[in-house]
Amino acid sequence: MDARTFSSSLRARATEDMDADYRIFVDRLKNSPQMQKIANSPGAMAALMEMAKILQSAGINMNRKPSMFEMMKLASNTEFRAAANKVVEEFKKAGVELNSDSMMQMFGNNPLTGPKK
Numbered sequence: 001m002d003a004r005t006f007s008s009s010l011r012a013r014a015t016e017d018m019d020a021d022y023r024i025f026v027d028r029l030k031n032s033p034q035m036q037k038i039a040n041s042p043g044a045m046a047a048l049m050e051m052a053k054i055l056q057s058a059g060i061n062m063n064r065k066p067s068m069f070e071m072m073k074l075a076s077n078t079e080f081r082a083a084a085n086k087v088v089e090e091f092k093k094a095g096v097e098l099n100s101d102s103m104m105q106m107f108g109n110n111p112l113t114g115p116k117k
Helices: 015-030 033-039 042-057 068-075 078-094 100-107
Strands: none
Touching: 033 042, 033 078, 042 078, 068 078
C-alpha cells in the first residue's frame, strides 16, 4: 500500500494590499486637522485615556468592534457615560466637533480608500 502524504497550507490572502490600505488610512488620519487638534490638547488626550481605562475595566476588547451586549452594558454604565461626555466636552474645547461633516473630513467616505473622486 502506498502511503500518501498530507500537507496543508494557509490560504493566500491579499494582506499586502490590506496592509498598504491600512497604512494609508492611518497616515490620513494622523495628518487630519482634527487629529492634530486632539493630539495638541492635553485635556482631550487625558479624556481619551480615561475612557480607554474605563473600557478596559469593563472588559471591552479594544481590538474589535464591541458586541450589542457590550454596548448596552456600556450605555448603562454611569462612569462610561460621564467619560464620554468629558471626551465630547474636551474635543469641543480643542475645536473638534463630533458631527458627520467632521467625521467625513477625518475619515473620508471610505476609511480605507478615502473620499470618492
